[in-house]
Each structure stands twice: as C-alpha cells, then as structure tokens.
Amino acid sequence: MHMWKSVLALTASLMALAPVHAQIKIGQTAGFTGPVAAGVRDMTAGATLYFDTINSRGGIDGQRLELVSLDDQFQPPLAAKNAKTLAADPKVVALFLSRGTPQTQAMLPVLEQSKIALVAPLTGAAVLRKPVQPYVFNVRASSSREAQRAIEHLMGVGVSRIAVVTPEDSSGLDALAGANAGFEAGHIKPVFAGQFNQQKPEFGSTVEALKKVEPQAILFVGSAQAVAGGTALIRAAGLQAQIVTLSNNASKGFIDLMASNAHGTIIAQVFPNERAISSPLIKEVLEFAKAAHVENITPALVEGFADAKVLVEAIRRAGRAPNRASVLAALNGMAAYDLGGLRINYSTSDHTGLDFVDLSIVDSTGRLRR
CATH class of the missing domain: 3.40.50.2300 (Response regulator)
Structure with a gap:
C-alpha cells in the first residue's frame, strides 16, 4: 500500500505552501499502480492542481485542504480496506475520486457505516446512480x-x-x-x-x-x-x-x-475540450495551470480539476467547521451549481451529476482532437 500525499509536485512554491498537518482532510483510494494507473494519476494531478491553488489563496476560511490518497491497485477488496482506513480518521470529511465500478461498489458498506460522502467516483455505472446511492455523488456522465x-x-x-x-x-x-x-x-x-x-x-x-x-x-x-x-x-x-x-x-x-x-x-x-477557451471551466483550468507551470493539460486532468471544484464548493457550503454530516447536507442541497458552463444539480433524490458527452480522436502526433 502506498500513500500519495500529492501525486505531482506542481511547483516548488505551491509545495512550500502545503500544510504539514491539514485542517480539512479528503480521502482517496484508487489504482495508482496496476491497469488504470495512468488515468488515475492524471485525474489526481488535476484535483491536486485545484486543491493546491485553493490552499495558496488561504484555503477555505483559513483552513487548508489535504488529499490523502491510498493505492488500491484496482482491486475491489483493497479499495474497501483503504476506504475503511480513511474513514477511521475523523478529520476526513469526505472520500473522493475512486476508480472503477466493482471497486466503488466494494466501498458502499463503509460509506453507509461511516456516513461519509464519496464525491466523483470515476465510474459511469447505473448501479451507482439508480436507485440513488445516498452517499455517492456522481459528477461525470454515465x-x-x-x-x-x-x-x-x-x-x-x-x-x-x-x-x-x-x-x-x-x-x-x-x-x-x-x-x-x-x-x-x-x-x-x-x-x-x-x-x-x-x-x-x-x-x-x-x-x-x-x-x-x-x-x-x-x-x-x-x-x-x-x-x-x-x-x-x-x-x-x-x-x-x-x-x-x-x-x-x-x-x-x-x-x-x-x-x-x-x-x-x-x-x-465527459468534459469540454481542454483547449476550448470559450468554456468558463476550461478557462479556469488553463489559468490555474499557467500559474502552477503545468503544461500537459489532458481530459483526465480537466476531469480531476472539475471534480475537486465540486467537492470544495460543498466544503465551503458546509460551514466554518465542516464535518461529514455538514458536507453531506451541503452536497444534497447543491442545486444548479455552475461548474463553469456546466450545471450540477444534486438533491436527496438525484445524485446523477452531468450528462455532457463529446468525442475526440487521437491524431498522428498523439494529441486528442475534437
């Protein structure tokens, strides 16, 4: 098991601002090694870019965010074990950015027992959408x-x-x-x-x-x-x-x-073109990336960034002392949240997230074109 406190060192300045002991912890279990490692690392880099930038601006009400990530090697039993480990820390206010349908399904009993929200699992499975899973908040399209x-x-x-x-x-x-x-x-x-x-x-x-x-x-x-x-x-x-x-x-x-x-x-x-500057979300990604000297903007990085933005908004709405219950309530009340040209509508009866789908093609240089 590997702990990834920050998947990418975005810049020396941002790393210097990272807290030794974060006041708000976010837990993640995903396959940092194994068959999905490439995508997991890209997405987590996008999330880290957003979290680190928020921290550099003073955090949330002066409280800094720490993403604590565990490697489940894309194995459902290990995903469940990691989720239990993360949930055992009362400072962890939410789980975030899991990868895979069986892996996320294996985490459901932990969510129920710990009454902790899981935001933005990387899975489009219907079983995690209908009927509504009370602790799972999807962001991506199915x-x-x-x-x-x-x-x-x-x-x-x-x-x-x-x-x-x-x-x-x-x-x-x-x-x-x-x-x-x-x-x-x-x-x-x-x-x-x-x-x-x-x-x-x-x-x-x-x-x-x-x-x-x-x-x-x-x-x-x-x-x-x-x-x-x-x-x-x-x-x-x-x-x-x-x-x-x-x-x-x-x-x-x-x-x-x-x-x-x-x-x-x-x-x-499932998100707009990473070069579409007409999109408010992409414009924000590019601004944050430029400030952090991040050059390789991929669709997976954009998704991780957007997912982190949803979670941070919920934490902001959860009050000055966010906890699991207040973050969960904030998510359930997040109606018509503008993610940047895309709207998130959560309620106790709908945790679907977005329905945006587009297509791209890999060109001869290995870049994605739309």
Missing part, C-alpha cells in the same frame, strides 16, 4: 450514455459493421446497454459482442471471432491496459477496424500504452 453517443456517431458517418467488446462486470453491462440503445435507434445490430475478465484480460478467442466478421469499428470498453493490449492483438491479426473507447481512457498514459496503435482511436469525453 458510461451508458457515452457508449450510446459513440455508436450514434459511427452510424452517422456511415459505419454499419460495428463490434462491441466489454468487461464482464456491471460497467461492461452498462456500456453494452448504451451501445444497444444506439443500435436500436439506428435499426442495426452489432456484428459481434464479446466480453472479457477485467482483472485477467485474455483476448485470443475474441480476436478469432473478430477476424471472422471483419468489423469496420470496435467499441472497446475496459481499462487502459486491457484496451491497449487487446488492440495490439487485433492489429497483429491484420484487422484495421477503428477502435473506439470510453472516457476512462482519456489520458496521456493510455495514448502512450497504445503506442503506434493510438492514431485514429476515438475516445469519448
């Missing part, structure tokens, strides 16, 4: 909506022979449901739909099946390592189908793992 949007785009540009490859867990089922909604709207069926074990991905039989149907495009849902490894096998088999994946892979680390196979990959996005 994976079902992402998958549906991807299929609609492919059909809109004349692609009809589409395969779908998803994990055999609840996140995969949600993505498949969204894809099927897109297929039904377009009155077509996938040429192939296969599943794999997310923890131990093996694609031999999947690649053989894909060779037989020769799809034009493959909606490939899974961790960065799984999608990159599976794509390498698909290309080695001589298939040139366009790879389409979801926003959990919108990171530089994923593009690096894809290597020469990255060019032309379509990746769904």
Whole structure:
C-alpha cells in the first residue's frame, strides 16, 4: 500500500505552501499502480492542481485542504480496506475520486457505516446512480450514455459493421446497454459482442471471432491496459477496424500504452475540450495551470480539476467547521451549481451529476482532437 500525499509536485512554491498537518482532510483510494494507473494519476494531478491553488489563496476560511490518497491497485477488496482506513480518521470529511465500478461498489458498506460522502467516483455505472446511492455523488456522465453517443456517431458517418467488446462486470453491462440503445435507434445490430475478465484480460478467442466478421469499428470498453493490449492483438491479426473507447481512457498514459496503435482511436469525453477557451471551466483550468507551470493539460486532468471544484464548493457550503454530516447536507442541497458552463444539480433524490458527452480522436502526433 502506498500513500500519495500529492501525486505531482506542481511547483516548488505551491509545495512550500502545503500544510504539514491539514485542517480539512479528503480521502482517496484508487489504482495508482496496476491497469488504470495512468488515468488515475492524471485525474489526481488535476484535483491536486485545484486543491493546491485553493490552499495558496488561504484555503477555505483559513483552513487548508489535504488529499490523502491510498493505492488500491484496482482491486475491489483493497479499495474497501483503504476506504475503511480513511474513514477511521475523523478529520476526513469526505472520500473522493475512486476508480472503477466493482471497486466503488466494494466501498458502499463503509460509506453507509461511516456516513461519509464519496464525491466523483470515476465510474459511469447505473448501479451507482439508480436507485440513488445516498452517499455517492456522481459528477461525470454515465458510461451508458457515452457508449450510446459513440455508436450514434459511427452510424452517422456511415459505419454499419460495428463490434462491441466489454468487461464482464456491471460497467461492461452498462456500456453494452448504451451501445444497444444506439443500435436500436439506428435499426442495426452489432456484428459481434464479446466480453472479457477485467482483472485477467485474455483476448485470443475474441480476436478469432473478430477476424471472422471483419468489423469496420470496435467499441472497446475496459481499462487502459486491457484496451491497449487487446488492440495490439487485433492489429497483429491484420484487422484495421477503428477502435473506439470510453472516457476512462482519456489520458496521456493510455495514448502512450497504445503506442503506434493510438492514431485514429476515438475516445469519448465527459468534459469540454481542454483547449476550448470559450468554456468558463476550461478557462479556469488553463489559468490555474499557467500559474502552477503545468503544461500537459489532458481530459483526465480537466476531469480531476472539475471534480475537486465540486467537492470544495460543498466544503465551503458546509460551514466554518465542516464535518461529514455538514458536507453531506451541503452536497444534497447543491442545486444548479455552475461548474463553469456546466450545471450540477444534486438533491436527496438525484445524485446523477452531468450528462455532457463529446468525442475526440487521437491524431498522428498523439494529441486528442475534437
């Protein structure tokens, strides 16, 4: 188990301002090592950028924020154990930025027992949205909506022979449901739909099946390592189908793992283009990043930044001495909060978050274009 007090040293000046003992603690468990490490580190860097900048401006009512992060290696049992460890510290007012559907589901009993909110889990699973999980506050759009949007785009540009490859867990089922909604709207069926074990991905039989149907495009849902490894096998088999994946892979680390196979990959996005200065949110990200000398702005960093902004707003609204109960109440009362051109609407009956979905494509230089 590794403790990550700050994933990136944004600047020497900001690090110098970080408190030795924070007055407000935020707990995080996520896969800093393992198959999703690249995306986790990018997102946590975005959150750290926001927290550190708020601290440099005096914190919240003079109180500084500390993000305490534990590595769960993308393993559900370890995620639950880490959540219990974090919740045992009464100074931790909320949990934040978990990664993965089974991992977040494993944390639910801890949330219930400790009566602590989890803000911005990186999962689009329906099981964490409907019915409402009282302690889980989603920010990103659902994976079902992402998958549906991807299929609609492919059909809109004349692609009809589409395969779908998803994990055999609840996140995969949600993505498949969204894809099927897109297929039904377009009155077509996938040429192939296969599943794999997310923890131990093996694609031999999947690649053989894909060779037989020769799809034009493959909606490939899974961790960065799984999608990159599976794509390498698909290309080695001589298939040139366009790879389409979801926003959990919108990171530089994923593009690096894809290597020469990255060019032309379509990746769904759940926040505006990181270069869209017309977006108030992106303008703020760029301003904070410039001040901290952060140059590599990725979609994952933007998401982490936005997630941190939601949590900080809840802590601000929780009073001068924020605690778990007051942060939870503040979240449930956060109606029509302007995140920067995007509105968050939480209530006791709705913890959905945003519905924004866009698409990007990796160009020949390894950059995402929209």
